[in-house]
Amino acid sequence: MKPTTDPVLTAREMRGAEERLMAGGATARTLMEIAGREAADWVWRAAAGRSVTVLCGPGNNGGDGFVIARVLQERGLPVEVIAPLDTGAQAAGEARAAYAGPIVESADNAVLVDCLFGTGLSRPLGGDLTGLLRDLAQRHAYRIAVDLPSGVESDAGRMLDEDLPDYHLTIALGAWKRSHWLMPAAARMGERRLVDLGIGEVAGAARLSTTPQVSPPPASAHKYSRGxxxxxxxxxxxxxxxxxxxxxxxxxxxxxxxxxxxxxxxxxxxxxxxxxxxxxxxxxxxxxxxxxxxxxxxxxxxxxxxxxxxxxxxxxxxxxxxxxxxxxxxxxxxxxxxxxxxxxxxxxxxxxxxxxxxxxxxxxxxxxxxxxxxxxxxxxxxxxxxxxxxxxxxxxxxxxxxxxxxxxxxxxxxxxxxxxxxxxxxxxxxxxxxxxxxxxxxxxxxxxxxxxxxxxxxxxxx
Ligand SMILES: NC(=O)C1=CN([C@@H]2O[C@H](COP(=O)(O)OP(=O)(O)OC[C@H]3O[C@@H](n4cnc5c(N)ncnc54)[C@H](O)[C@@H]3O)[C@@H](O)[C@H]2O)[C@@H](O)CC1
Ligand SMILES: [K+]
CATH class of the missing domain: 3.40.1190.20 (Ribokinase)
Structure with missing residues (x-):
């Protein structure tokens, strides 16, 4: 088997990788901090001084969003957070508490950062959330998805709801997920970037193909030896x-x-x-x-x-x-x-x-x-x-x-x-x-x- 140095994980494999990192001393909160900071760097570059809305969901993807919002605000960027659901996960709650900026009902900024759901999305978003996403997408000229666009199921490239927005940039956290490379989801993601969390090789995982190298025929080649x-x-x-x-x-x-x-x-x-x-x-x-x-x-x-x-x-x-x-x-x-x-x-x-x-x-x-x-x-x-x-x-x-x-x-x-x-x-x-x-x-x-x-x-x- 080829080494899976560029692994493409299912949501379940990603949880396993996270557990291995935690067994090595990381916590959900430290991982979130690293992931959020690294993602914030990409958002910072894409925003280029423009104002940002971060849409935060109830789980750890939302937690990443609160870290991103805090880091961008510390760097002096105008930031507003929309958090339509209660924060459930513990690490996410701590990230939310550490964010001191405005939480608003709706926003009109230049850049939208979608941290509503990531790999934990387990069912369709439903009318209220799809309506909110569509509305925000219309109001923001540049759209970034963190880990996955909300509404994308992580493993099979499926969209769980219809007519969800397209993104200009998708920032994968820790490892690629299968849906980053499977249609129809992959078509909505724009440019893709990967944030490294030190996951390394994952046995049995899918891999993303890397550029191959082909060779010229050897000096002694003749038509039959070449195939x-x-x-x-x-x-x-x-x-x-x-x-x-x-x-x-x-x-x-x-x-x-x-x-x-x-x-x-x-x-x-x-x-x-x-x-x-x-x-x-x-x-x-x-x-x-x-x-x-x-x-x-x-x-x-x-x-x-x-x-x-x-x-x-x-x-x-x-x-x-x-x-x-x-x-x-x-x-x-x-x-x-x-x-x-x-x-x-x-x-x-x-x-x-x-x-x-x-x-x-x-x-x-x-x-x-x-x-x-x-x-x-x-x-x-x-x-x-x-x-x-x-x-x-x-x-x-x-x-x-x-x-x-x-x-x-x-x-x-x-x-x-x-x-x-x-x-x-x-x-x-x-x-x-x-x-x-x-x-x-x-x-x-x-x-x-x-x-x-x-x-x-x-x-x-x-
Ligand atoms: N696995 C890892 O190593 C890391 C994961 N991180 C983040 O954690 C995310 C996964 O976190 P979670 O497992 O908390 O998942 P999500 O943040 O994607 O959301 C899960 C939460 O949303 C609820 N939910 C699911 N579908 C819903 C729906 N349709 N409507 C309303 N609520 C719904 C669930 O009950 C759960 O509370 C990743 O995508 C990534 O952003 C990062 O914090 C860094 C490290
Ligand atoms: K997301």
Missing amino acids: LLAVVGGAMPGAAMLAARAAMRAGAGYVKLLADYKSPMTPDELVVDDSALEESLSDERIDAVAIGPGLGRDAAARGRLLTALARADRLVLDADALMLLRPGDIEDGQEVLLTPHGGELDALCQAFGVEASDRIERALAVHRLAGCAILAKGPDNVLIDQDGQITLFPPAPSWLSTAGTGDVLSGIAASRMATGKNAGDAAEEAVWLHTLAARMTPAPFCSGDLIRYIPIAYEHFL
């Missing part, structure tokens, strides 16, 4: 062609399209092999196989999938292959990466009898039952690698929401696998290459445009 990828085509060769064209630019030395397909648009460098699939896949030099884009969903397509699974040990399954995959198809010892989008993850869950509703739990269950790595792709990518390590990613550009970009992603991942990377590392590198290529491609783009920017993204990670 031979076979992309299996099917009923609709366009999608497999996109995956193959992406793969040609993502590191593999040799890409073959196994399809009965001839077109004047086929790139000169792409070898198209229309022999029987058993025969094409018997080439011992093949390092990885990609199958699914444009495969079709009929019996012939299922036959091609079973042939690929019977002949290859290292595969990326995408698109139609995910609709056709059944329990028992992947054997022990095979290294397989599944790259489902939302609908394909639903189909996999149905095929494997998974009933969980949380997207990470669904992907984890498919990983366990199918015995492979899985990249649940979308605006918020979730990777479960072959060892069960969960990795989350910074959000992908929304311009990727166009036909064929998924085929491009699976082509990149398969190319990385052909170079010798394991399924998890290949998927992680593919997400970064895909995301950066999307940032660089002039938008609005189509997936063919995106492919041209993969080498430019690649150079960035060399």
Whole structure:
């Protein structure tokens, strides 16, 4: 497993981490003081001398808010606090008592700091509090959420209420929470900053992906040593062609399209092999196989999938292959990466009898039952690698929401696998290459445009 030095915690894991800090001598109050002071630094910078409203809730998130208000006031910033609920938690009560400034019913300042609820939010806010938040959001041009925007459930990226405000900055306390990187919640948070409380590594936790490093081919490289990828085509060769064209630019030395397909648009460098699939896949030099884009969903397509699974040990399954995959198809010892989008993850869950509703739990269950790595792709990518390590990613550009970009992603991942990377590392590198290529491609783009920017993204990670 990778070290989780950039852990992404559930609310429960966060409480465990807090308990470990407290067993080491910290108290809820000292942690609140550190968290509040560090968060106040970010608010101070963002406020740049402008007046601030701090909205404080009943728990420790509210306590953080009272520390922030006190620190900003000590620095001479005009501050008002709104505290619509009684303060319950002991440490928060002490922080409230230490704040000597004004507590008001409503306010019109430049900056709103939302400390209403953090990881302890257990149910929807309800009408009065959502009304208050919406009203305050309208009155404040710049909005900061402390730990989480109020109304965001900490673990699954869910919004517990509708029409809650967007924020310009979200300051995570102690560690990232899963919802910082999961949609729809992540889309509302603006810039994200992390305050360190000394939590360190957390065993078994999810991690936030860090920028990968790819290498140029060694001096002795030749086309086969760099990796031979076979992309299996099917009923609709366009999608497999996109995956193959992406793969040609993502590191593999040799890409073959196994399809009965001839077109004047086929790139000169792409070898198209229309022999029987058993025969094409018997080439011992093949390092990885990609199958699914444009495969079709009929019996012939299922036959091609079973042939690929019977002949290859290292595969990326995408698109139609995910609709056709059944329990028992992947054997022990095979290294397989599944790259489902939302609908394909639903189909996999149905095929494997998974009933969980949380997207990470669904992907984890498919990983366990199918015995492979899985990249649940979308605006918020979730990777479960072959060892069960969960990795989350910074959000992908929304311009990727166009036909064929998924085929491009699976082509990149398969190319990385052909170079010798394991399924998890290949998927992680593919997400970064895909995301950066999307940032660089002039938008609005189509997936063919995106492919041209993969080498430019690649150079960035060399
Ligand atoms: N875990 C840690 O190590 C640290 C946590 N800190 C702060 O503590 C927060 C978590 O504190 P809490 O567990 O007190 O949680 P919150 O401050 O998020 O709020 C929990 C309180 O709100 C009530 N509540 C929950 N949902 C409600 C609803 N819909 N309407 C009305 N009341 C509701 C609960 O009964 C409880 O009293 C974190 O988000 C962070 O801001 C920091 O103080 C520093 C250290
Ligand atoms: K908050």
